[in-house]
Amino acid sequence: MxxxxxxxxxxxxxxxxxxxxxxxxxxxxxxxxxxxxxxxxxxxxxxxxxxxxxxxxxxxxxxYRSDSVVHMIGSNAGRAVVLDEESAALIDFAATLTKMSEGRFDITSGVLRKAWTFDGGSVVPTQEQVDALMTRVGWHKVQWRKPVLQLQPGMQIDLGxxxxxxxxxxxxxxxxxxxxxxxxxxxxxxxVAVRYPRRDGQPWRVGIEATARAGAAVHVVHLSRGGLATSGDSRRFVLHQGRRYSHIIDALTGWPVPDAPHSITVAADTCTQAGTLTTLAMLRGRESESFLRASGAKYWIQG
Structure with missing residues (x-):
């Protein structure tokens, strides 16, 4: 293409x-x-x-597009679809993340956006609303033999x-x-991704944006080669009765991960690897830092 x-x-x-x-x-x-x-x-x-x-x-x-592969897959839920090589590779990667996260990351959980709107507002769904959608969540309900994918009727995927x-x-x-x-x-x-340092041999300087609760930028990362990824709730959250709900949802419960940091940034060999570690760490909640420490990755945590 x-x-x-x-x-x-x-x-x-x-x-x-x-x-x-x-x-x-x-x-x-x-x-x-x-x-x-x-x-x-x-x-x-x-x-x-x-x-x-x-x-x-x-x-x-x-x-959000009616001509996307994601829309095509959802429109064919209940029927097997044969995916192109690139789409199949992303689905395979997502399946690996689901296994690594013990089911907390799951591309079928996107349907939960019907209950959750992380726009900085104060609306929190009821447990009944979440439970009704959870019947359509779960990678274990999907038939996947690369490159053939089959969702159950009513299920969707989200590769965001x-x-x-x-x-x-x-x-x-x-x-x-x-x-x-x-x-x-x-x-x-x-x-972020960088393949080479600057012409004078110095690394690129990348600022890590402060969370809404912090203030000015709090870290500057020096990057000569590799990737950087950040996950956090500075823009996407719900504030209800004094409690802040992050947009990071645990697919096993249908609710935002409790006690997750406000922001995690990871440096790795590629941006995809960095994003994998930020996602897996966020899903660990209060255990996120111990997970990152054990991974050996360079990381920065706020809140």
Whole structure:
């Protein structure tokens, strides 16, 4: 599928602090690509490729589009569907995450958004509402033999928990193909990939945004190669009777994970690996830091 961005007019490109910065919106997130020492035409090509990757993944896997693979799978619930190689690989990865999390991460739990709206409001569903939806949640109810997937009637999938990190790594790989050795930083809504340090040998500096309860930015990460991913509740939460409910839902209960940190950031070899660790850690709640410590990963926790 082509990755030429059809929305290229919505990309901005300019010089800031000695490097090129391209900006666009994708996957409901502000995205940017920082590029050092490149002709304007090449910088534009790099940003176009990154945006094209992001927009293609959004079109293909968004639960909000009627022409997406996710919508096709949900529309065929109860019937077997044969998936293309890329879609099957993402489903396989999601199944691995479900196993690693002992069922707390589950792409079939997206149906719970019918009960939960994490918009900063105060509405919390009843247990009865959650229970009614939980009958349609559970990877163990799915038949999956790659590349054939079959959901039970009424079930859906949601790849939002893994799609953005995948898109970041894909964009970084595509940039390497068209401009080998280019010093770039790809940032899709706070999920980051870097393949090379800056031209002077110094690492890229990536700020970790403070949570709503903190204040200014609290950490700066020095990244020469690898990925960075953050998960938290600074924007997506419910505040009910003085209690803050994170958007990180435990698929075993249908309720937000109790006692989870407000934010976890992890550095790893790829953005996808970093995102995997942030997700698994968040789902551990109060045990998140002990999990990350045992993993050996570099991490930063707020709250």
């Amino acid at each position: 082509s990755e030429t961005p059809p929305q290229s007019a919505s990309i901005t490109l300019g010089r800031e602090a000695g490097h090129w910065v391209g900006r666009f919106m994708a996957m409901a997130s502000p995205c940017e690509v920082l590029i050092e020492e490149a002709p304007a035409a090449l910088a534009r090509q790099i940003v176009d490729v990154a945006a094209g990757c992001a927009w293609r993944i959004e079109r293909k896997f968004s639960r 928990g893994i799609g953005k990190e995948y898109a970041v790594d894909l964009a970084a790989a595509r940039i390497e193909e068209i401009s080998p050795g280019s010093s770039c930083l790809v940032n899709f809504g706070g999920d």
